[in-house]
Amino acid sequence: MTIVRREVWSLENEQAWHPILHAYALAVQEMRARPAHDPTSWRYQAAVHATTDRPDKFRNQCQHNSWFFLSWHRAYLHYFELIVRDIVKKLPDGEVDDETREGWALPYWGYDRGDAQRVLPPSFRQPTLRDGVTPNPLRIAQRDAGINAGTTRLTVGDASSVAALAETVFTSPPDGASTAFGGAKTPPNHFRESQLAVPGTLEIVPHGQVHNRVGPFMRSFDTAPLDPIFWLHHANIDNIWTRWGGPDPTDTAWLDQTFDFHDANGTPTTSTAEEVRETTSLGYLYDDAGPVPGPLEADMSPHERDVPDRPAELIGETADDITLAGNATRAAVAVGTPSGPLSTAEEAAPTRVYLTVDDVRGPVAPSITYNVYLHAPDQDPTTEDDFFVGPINFFGVEQTARADTDHGGLRFAFDITDLYQRLRDAGRWGDEMTVSFLPVEAETVPPDQRDDIGADQAEVAEAATEDLASAPVDVGRVGVYVQ
């Protein structure tokens, strides 16, 4: 039987406490009650993503900054869904109907579909379950206050899948600069073992942006899956993969890579990318099909140019560390001319131009994100989008402060070929460019669009959110590469 994963707001709009969401809440409650060593427990499932407590071949295995990002998370969600469905099947008759019991599927948070969908769904903000008494397991305090109150929401830039869907290749060589839809071609890469890898465009936005925006649990590797919205967020990332029109890798290194999980009975099992490449192989579909263009904050036209068969070459970089502490920050980028393969290539202009933000470090992720601009003439919001490079977020940045982990810092890469061309055409591409970081907070929901669900409990977390907003992070270097 093929089950259908539905968009969570479509469920919410059908009825408050839709049976699928009510069943999910009860399953979360049940999983939380199970002991941490039980592979089907809430805490164990979170540890599968990341943990410092006795990591093994099952735990602390999430894949990021790698072409395994999508395949690993698809398998992770699949086994989680099996566990939840198994619990749902055993729920008492009064709590769940037969249709839900047989066909329960993990909903997805389709935040890239419109303004209303960028708000955290009501079932995740309600203080209590539908009985009005039982505390709601889907609402956790470890979210930013406005998000939990429904008074703020993801920004258009956080939620957009357009840049990701515009990528034409799934993977890129791990060269520190090249962008792709699914991530750099690396061995299994939990965080940043591969020193040259950069995340795929989808992993940066909306994936990382949404993690950053929702709250402190979602901003940390170890705690993100403890927020019930994590699973719906990743279901949407998985959904975007199904909507992407490009070809998946056919390389056996990707297809045959195995990862270890537990099924609904707690029995060890393995998955390969080949086994999870088609969602129908796993017994599910999404309730939509085909690309769904989202609103654009910036003009990111599709990258329909080929990727040339030559390495990307650094031609410009900042000189010193840049500290981001909640304010607009600018730094000079000294830019030269290519002296490598491009200098002898037949074509006069680079086929692709990239901007990288490297070695981002900090002990705690700020609740704000930053938009990066190149050579914006001013900080007028009406002109900045012409110079928009991309957003950076801090999901997992706390890992960079640990002595026992391998990574020197978060890394981001953006294709700025169109921006480069515009600056060239305008005569503004020179030997000293300016990179700007502008802080971005969650978007305020207009009062007439609020539902006030959860608003009465918002003050509790407000102070903590404010403290985290401008937590400082350091950027090691901004680089400009041509290919």
Next chain:
Amino acid sequence: MSAAPVAPERPAWWVRLDWYHPEWTLGVVTVLAWAILVLAHGATSSGVVPVDGMPAMPGMDHGDAAASTAPTVSAWATGVGLWLVMAAAMMLPSLRTAMRTTSLTSRWNRRHRAAWLLAAGYLTVWAIPGLAVVTVLSVVPWTPPVWVTGVLLLVAAAWVATPVRRDSLAACHRTRRVPGQGRRADAACAREGVRLGLACVGTCWLIMLAATLATHDVLLMAVLTVVVVAEKVVEDRRRRLPAWTAGTLVVLAFGVFFL
């Protein structure tokens, strides 16, 4: 009718090797260092060179011929040089990832310079314990019994389980982007090499000491090199490597004891 576009000619393999693997020079230097080690070992085994075995340190008692040899400045200098050759042979290959990363993320015309400045900083750190060991052995003639190497390998295996060693190994894996140009870039590359060297000493000092005292055993050095390089370079399922390292060191220790 227009002519069909002609695909650009694919560059020669060696051009592409330099494009994508600028750290290839590391391979050349490593091979040379091992060649020197093996040749020197052969020479000392045949009695051409009075110092018996590699990397035998001046002052170490190497049997009848060496026992009567008083320490000299030239012998001391040779010992230091041999230590550096041994460090280059055993430790430099483990710098492959850092050198490649630094090369590929540096300006094109600085790729090799950046990588080798990093390597120079790294070897400078390794030279310091080398100077200490060679100097001590210059003034205190001593032929370490074989069991000392075995014990050192066992201690090295235990060291693998310590938090200090775990953190040092993690630091070995970390790389940072360096500035692009000028003396600032040179200094940053050298500093990065020093940082990696310190982390590597913290990780491998017992292994290196065991290899140093195992004066007759190039094969042991080769196996230890594989262990060191694997821990630094392998990315796939990296967290399992320390267990393999400790197990290999225990096996080698027993090999030293009983073979």
